[in-house]
Amino acid sequence: MPFPMMTLRVLSTIFIVGLIPSVAWGSGVHSLEPFKVDLSDKVSHMKDLIEKTNLPENEVNTGVGTSLGITLNALKSLKDQWLTSFDWETEEVSINKLSQYTTTIEDLDIHFVHEPSNDPEAIPLILLHGWPSSFLEFSAIVEPLRSNSNGTSTSRPFHVVVPSLPGFAFSSAAPVNWTVTDTARVFNTLMVDILGYKTYAVHGTDWGSLVAGELYGNFNQTVRALHLSFIPKTPYNREELAERNITLKPEEELPLDVFLEWQKTGTGYFQLLSTKPNTISLALQDNPVGQLAWIGQIYIDGSDPRRGTGPSLLTDNEILRTVSLSYLSGSFASAGYIYQQNNGAFNQEYTRAKTDAPLLFSGFPYNNGAWPDASIAMIGNHVNTTYHDFGGHFAALDNPPALIEDIRKIAAYWES
Numbered sequence: 001m002p003f004p005m006m007t008l009r010v011l012s013t014i015f016i017v018g019l020i021p022s023v024a025w026g027s028g029v030h031s032l033e034p035f036k037v038d039l040s041d042k043v044s045h046m047k048d049l050i051e052k053t054n055l056p057e058n059e060v061n062t063g064v065g066t067s068l069g070i071t072l073n074a075l076k077s078l079k080d081q082w083l084t085s086f087d088w089e090t091e092e093v094s095i096n097k098l099s100q101y102t103t104t105i106e107d108l109d110i111h112f113v114h115e116p117s118n119d120p121e122a123i124p125l126i127l128l129h130g131w132p133s134s135f136l137e138f139s140a141i142v143e144p145l146r147s148n149s150n151g152t153s154t155s156r157p158f159h160v161v162v163p164s165l166p167g168f169a170f171s172s173a174a175p176v177n178w179t180v181t182d183t184a185r186v187f188n189t190l191m192v193d194i195l196g197y198k199t200y201a202v203h204g205t206d207w208g209s210l211v212a213g214e215l216y217g218n219f220n221q222t223v224r225a226l227h228l229s230f231i232p233k234t235p236y237n238r239e240e241l242a243e244r245n246i247t248l249k250p251e252e253e254l255p256l257d258v259f260l261e262w263q264k265t266g267t268g269y270f271q272l273l274s275t276k277p278n279t280i281s282l283a284l285q286d287n288p289v290g291q292l293a294w295i296g297q298i299y300i301d302g303s304d305p306r307r308g309t310g311p312s313l314l315t316d317n318e319i320l321r322t323v324s325l326s327y328l329s330g331s332f333a334s335a336g337y338i339y340q341q342n343n344g345a346f347n348q349e350y351t352r353a354k355t356d357a358p359l360l361f362s363g364f365p366y367n368n369g370a371w372p373d374a375s376i377a378m379i380g381n382h383v384n385t386t387y388h389d390f391g392g393h394f395a396a397l398d399n400p401p402a403l404i405e406d407i408r409k410i411a412a413y414w415e416s
């Protein structure tokens with residue numbers, strides 16, 4: 001049976017799946033298939049294209065550092081490593097250590113990792129990634145969260161679920177006008193109707209935090225805790241904070257500066273994807289080095305400048321793994337549409353979600369956003385903020401031990 005580690009809670013699911021290939025719940029029929037990543041037949045074409053890609057000999061603009069986007073040197077170095085030290089087959093073996101499945105919900109194929117704990121006291125948890133990321137962002141934190149290895153006396157293990165957002169990796173492209181609200185509904189179906197969890201906790205970052213916010217506000221019976229490393233609202237600038245009499249803690253100064261700089265000089269990709277996604281999508285869908293430049297810049301600029309040194313796992317190899325998944329799974333174009341489909345969703349409408357579930361926040365210095373407690377309290381039942389002195393936008397890669405510790409704090413507030 002493909003489900004040796006599932007808990008008692010979902011035994012009925014296993015039983016029915018064992019008898020017939022699909023299970024009917026409510027209005028939908030959900031099949032559940034074990035899934036392994038196998039894109040090896042596409043690797044030689046990718047390598048061929050990488051090898052044949054000519055980059056300029058010299059920087060066109062010298063002396064501008066990283067201010068105009070990814071540098072030629074950075075791109076050349078990544079490209080060289082892609083051809084010499086990077087090995088997709090090795091990555092596949094490691095990715096396939098995670099138990100993965102696909103199911104169909106509302107006509108979309110949804111790919112997800114499901115790593116349940118053996119402990120009946122474990123808390124069900126869904127981890128939600130953003131763009132240009134993927135389920136891989138959480139690879140290093142799944143097992144520690146599942147097993148509570150390194151846990152404290154108050155922490156508990158989790159049943160860990162990591163779906164691919166529609167359009168990303170192996171989940172179907174989202175149809176026209178599909179929004180994060182729709183994704184939230186589909187993921188609640190995944191957790192409750194398909195995996196059988198009556199209640200669960202949510203962690204989100206980037207676009208995943210917008211999905212998380214929708215889950216938190218729209219499913220207050222099933223979503224019983226929320227942890228975020230990115231608040232799904234545009235931060236207030238200094239004038240807007242002053243108008244509201246909100247003062248910053250010292251730890252909030254740097255991430256606010258990072259946000260304001262990003263807002264001034266770093267949103268080109270955001271504008272393009274929000275308005276004319278076809279142009280970049282079609283240009284780069286079959287261009288691995290192009291995808292590397294486009295995606296690599298976001299990882300390099302979005303992470304702690306100490307990227308790749310402990311505790312950060314955001315190495316060049318990690319960037320290459322992410323871009324390879326984007327290219328090989330053919331999801332570059334479909335992932336980018338999340339911006340256009342949710343144009344305007346990242347805004348300053350701080351409204352209180354209709355829920356009493358606890359909301360916890362983790363702040364990382366090089367994230368592009370600072371949200372003082374007073375702002376966070378405007379969107380939910382804010383109970384805890386923890387700041388760290390290392391890390392950026394991709395916390396699960398930039399500072400995994402800190403994120404693990406903070407997600408474990410959910411246990412202190414968990415009631416269901």
Ligand SMILES: *[C@@H]1O[C@H](CO)[C@@H](O)[C@H](O)[C@H]1NC(C)=O
Nearest residue numbers: 175176177178179340341343
């Ligand atoms: C998508 O939304 C736009 C704007 O609201 C609307 O004009 C269009 O008809 C919608 N398309 C579909 C296929 O629903």
Ligand SMILES: *[C@@H]1O[C@H](CO)[C@@H](O)[C@H](O)[C@H]1NC(C)=O
Nearest residue numbers: 240241242243244245246247
């Ligand atoms: C901010 O503080 C000032 C002075 O105490 C007060 O007059 C004003 O009403 C406050 N504004 C808000 C939005 O609370």
Ligand SMILES: *[C@@H]1O[C@H](CO)[C@@H](O)[C@H](O)[C@H]1NC(C)=O
Nearest residue numbers: 218220221353354355356357
């Ligand atoms: C949960 O949501 C329902 C429906 O929106 C609402 O009536 C109820 O007040 C909410 N519960 C809490 C505690 O906010």
Ligand SMILES: *[C@@H]1O[C@H](CO)[C@@H](O)[C@H](O)[C@H]1NC(C)=O
Nearest residue numbers: 383384385386387409412413
């Ligand atoms: C809440 O956050 C603070 C740090 O701001 C931390 O000291 C405290 O232990 C946290 N509470 C829980 C329950 O983890």
Ligand SMILES: *[C@@H]1O[C@H](CO)[C@@H](O)[C@H](O)[C@H]1NC(C)=O
Nearest residue numbers: 144150311400401402404405
């Ligand atoms: C586990 O604990 C060790 C020692 O306290 C620490 O160095 C490491 O970062 C921890 N790892 C995780 C994943 O929490």
